[in-house]
Amino acid sequence: MPSQANKSAAAAATPVKKRGMKKETREALIAYSFIAPNFIGFCVFTLVPVIFAFVLAFMEWDGVHAAKFIGLDNFIRMASDPNFKAAFVHTIVYVIGTVPTTIICALALAILLNQKIFARNFFRTVSFFPYVASLVAVAAVWNMLFNPSMGPVNQFLASLGVENLPKWAAGNDTAMLTVIMFSVWKNMGYYMVIFLAGLQGTNPELYEAASLDGANKWQQFWNVTLPQLAPTTFFVTIMVVIQSFKVYNEVYMITQGGPGTSTLVLVYQIYNEAFIGTPEYGYASALSMVLFLLVLAVTIIQFKAGEDKDAPKKKKHAKKAA
Amino acid sequence: MVKTKSSSIIGKIIIYALLILLAFLMLVPFAWMLSASVKYNKDVFSFPMKWIPDEFIWENYSTIWTRIPLLTFILNTFKLTIIVTVLQVLTSSFAAYAFSKLRFKGRNALFLGYIGTIAVPWQAYMVPQFMMMREFHLNNTHLAIICLQAFSAFGVFLMRQFYEGIPDELCEAARIDGLSEYGIYRRIMLPLSLPAISTLVIFTFVTTWNDFLGPLIYLNSTDLKTVQLGLRMFITQYSSDYNLIMAASVVSLIPVLIVFLALQKYFVQGVASSGLKG
Numbered sequence: 001m002p003s004q005a006n007k008s009a010a011a012a013a014t015p016v017k018k019r020g021m022k023k024e025t026r027e028a029l030i031a032y033s034f035i036a037p038n039f040i041g042f043c044v045f046t047l048v049p050v051i052f053a054f055v056l057a058f059m060e061w062d063g064v065h066a067a068k069f070i071g072l073d074n075f076i077r078m079a080s081d082p083n084f085k086a087a088f089v090h091t092i093v094y095v096i097g098t099v100p101t102t103i104i105c106a107l108a109l110a111i112l113l114n115q116k117i118f119a120r121n122f123f124r125t126v127s128f129f130p131y132v133a134s135l136v137a138v139a140a141v142w143n144m145l146f147n148p149s150m151g152p153v154n155q156f157l158a159s160l161g162v163e164n165l166p167k168w169a170a171g172n173d174t175a176m177l178t179v180i181m182f183s184v185w186k187n188m189g190y191y192m193v194i195f196l197a198g199l200q201g202t203n204p205e206l207y208e209a210a211s212l213d214g215a216n217k218w219q220q221f222w223n224v225t226l227p228q229l230a231p232t233t234f235f236v237t238i239m240v241v242i243q244s245f246k247v248y249n250e251v252y253m254i255t256q257g258g259p260g261t262s263t264l265v266l267v268y269q270i271y272n273e274a275f276i277g278t279p280e281y282g283y284a285s286a287l288s289m290v291l292f293l294l295v296l297a298v299t300i301i302q303f304k305a306g307e308d309k310d311a312p313k314k315k316k317h318a319k320k321a322a
Numbered sequence: 323m324v325k326t327k328s329s330s331i332i333g334k335i336i337i338y339a340l341l342i343l344l345a346f347l348m349l350v351p352f353a354w355m356l357s358a359s360v361k362y363n364k365d366v367f368s369f370p371m372k373w374i375p376d377e378f379i380w381e382n383y384s385t386i387w388t389r390i391p392l393l394t395f396i397l398n399t400f401k402l403t404i405i406v407t408v409l410q411v412l413t414s415s416f417a418a419y420a421f422s423k424l425r426f427k428g429r430n431a432l433f434l435g436y437i438g439t440i441a442v443p444w445q446a447y448m449v450p451q452f453m454m455m456r457e458f459h460l461n462n463t464h465l466a467i468i469c470l471q472a473f474s475a476f477g478v479f480l481m482r483q484f485y486e487g488i489p490d491e492l493c494e495a496a497r498i499d500g501l502s503e504y505g506i507y508r509r510i511m512l513p514l515s516l517p518a519i520s521t522l523v524i525f526t527f528v529t530t531w532n533d534f535l536g537p538l539i540y541l542n543s544t545d546l547k548t549v550q551l552g553l554r555m556f557i558t559q560y561s562s563d564y565n566l567i568m569a570a571s572v573v574s575l576i577p578v579l580i581v582f583l584a585l586q587k588y589f590v591q592g593v594a595s596s597g598l599k600g
Contacts (some may be wrong), residue, residue, distance in 0.1 A: 049454055053450045148365035248445065292443065
C-alpha cells in the first residue's frame with residue numbers, strides 16, 4: 001500500500017518538474033519514494049518502540065492502571081533483586097563461554113572447508129544446516145540425546161565405564177554448559193560462511209611468498225591468514241557478542257532457565273516480568289535498558305580496540321581498489 | 323621431495339579425519355531424529371541402539387496430524403513466511419537502491435540511523451512494541467508478526483552493500499538511454515542482485531519460519547499459531563511420545579531444507595559479495 005501511494009506521488013512529481021521544479025528536488029523526491037515503504041514500516045514498528053522503551057524504563061505500569069513516573073526506582077530495585085543478579089551473571093557467563101568457542105570453531109571450519117577437498121559443497125551444506133534447522137526441533141533432539149537417564153550420550157559414557165554420569169540440562173553445574181554447547185553447535189555454521197567469504201577475499205600471492213620464505217602452514221596461518229581476515233573476524237566478533245547477549249530461545253528450549261535459576265538470563269527475566277503473571281512493563285523495560293547498555297558498551301569497546309588494527313586494513317583496501 | 327609427499331599424505335589424512343568427525347557431529351542429531359521417528363516409542367532409547375529399525379513405523383507420520391492441528395500450523399507459517407519474505411525483499415531492495423545509487427539530502431544521516439538500530443537488540447524493545455501493537459488491536463493477529471518482521475534494517479544494509487559493488491556507470495548509461503529510476507531498479511539492479519536477494523530470502527525465510535519468541539508473545543489462539551509454537555505445544559503435551567515428537571520435528575524441518583537447498587549455491591557468493599565481511 002505505502003509503496004503504491006509513493007509511486008504515484010513520485011509520478012506526480014515528474015510533470016511538476018516541467019513547470020520548473022528544481023532537478024535536485026525532483027531527484028530527492030524520487031529517492032524518498034524508494035525509501036518510504038521500508039522507512040515508514042521501520043519507523044512505526046522499530047524506531048517508535050525503541051524510543052518508547054527509554055521512557056517506559058522510568059515508569060511503573062501494569063498495563064491496566066495509569067502509568068506512573070517513578071524516576072530511577074526500577075534501577076534501584078534491581079540492586080536488591082536476586083533474580084536480576086542471577087540473570088546478569090549468567091548472561092555474562094554465557095557470553096564468555098559462547099563467543100570465543102563459536103569464533104574458533106567457525107574459523108577452523110572455514111579454513112578446513114576452504115581446502116580443495118572431495119565433496120566440499122556437501123560438507124559446507126552439512127555444517128550450515130544446524131543454523132537453518134528449526135530450533136524447537138533440534139532442541140528436542142538434543143534434549144533426548146542428552147537425557148540424563150536414557151539418552152544415548154550417557155548410555156555411551158556408561159558403556160565406557162564413566163561413573164557419576166553428568167546430568168546435563170538437569171544438573172546445576174552442567175545446565176549452562178549444555179546450553180553453551182548447543183548454541184555453539186547450532187550457530188557456528190553461520191559464522192563459518194562469513195569466514196569463508198572472507199577467506200575467498202585473501203590474496204593467494206601472499207601464501208606463495210610466505211612458503212618461498214620457508215614459512216610452515218602454522219606460521220602462514222598466524223602471519224598471513226589471520227591478519228588478512230582481521231576485518232572479517234572483527235565483524236564476526238561483534239555479531240556473536242550481540243547475539244549472545246540476546247540469548248533466550250536456546251535457554252527456553254533446553255533448560256527453561258533452570259534448574260532453579262542456574263540458567264536464568266536477562267532476556268528470560270525480561271520475558272517473565274512482562275508476560276508471566278502480573279505484567280511489570282516498566283521494570284521489564286528497565287531490564288531491557290540494561291541489556292541495551294551492555295551490548296552498546298561492549299560494541300563501543302570492540303570498535304575502540306579495533307581502531308588501531310583498522311588503520312593498516314584501510315590502506316590495504318585502498319591498494320586493492322587502485 | 324619424498325618427505326614433502328609423505329607429509330602431504332599425512333595432511334590429507336588429518337583433513338579427511340576432521341571432515342568425517344565434522345559430518346558426524348553435525349549430522350548425528352538429524353540421523354537420530356529420522357531414525358527415532360520411524361520406531362516404536364519403547365525402542366527409541368534402546369541400547370545398543372539400532373540406526374535402522376527392524377520394522378518401520380510409518381504410522382507415526384500419520385498420527386501426528388491427528389494429535390495437534392499441525393496442518394493449520396504449517397499453513398499459518400507458510401502464509402507468514404511468504405508475506406514477510408516478499409515484503410522484506412521488495413522494500414529493502416527498493417530503499418537500498420536509493421541509499422546506494424541516488425544522491426539526496428540527508429542520505430548518510432538516514433542510513434546511519436538505520437545501522438544504529440541494528441545494534442539495538444529486538445529483545446530490548448519487544449515490550450513497548452507489544453504494548454503499541456495492543457493499542458492498535460493487532461495482538462493475536464498475523465498482521466502483528468508481519469509488521470514486526472518485514473521492515474528490518476538488516477535487509478536494507480545487506481542489499482545496499484551489494485549494490486555498492488555494481489558500477490555507477492551502468493546506471494548513468496541507462497539514465498542517458500532514458501530509463502527512469504524505477505526502470506533502472508527493475509530492469510538492471512534487480513536482475514543483477516540475484517545472489518544478494520537469494521541470501522536475503524534464505525535469511526528472512528529461515529528467521530520467520532523458525533521464529534519463536536515473536537509468535538509466543540503475539541499469537542494466543544490455537545488456530546493462529548505457527549509450526550514452532552505448535553511443535554513446542556506438542557512436546558509439552560505429549561512429552562513422553564518421543565517417536566511422535568521426532569516425526570513432527572522432521573516435518574517441521576522439510577520446508578526450510580527445500581528452500582535452503584534450492585538457494586544455497588547463491589548463498590556463499592551472496593554473503594561474499596554483499597560485503598558482510600565488514
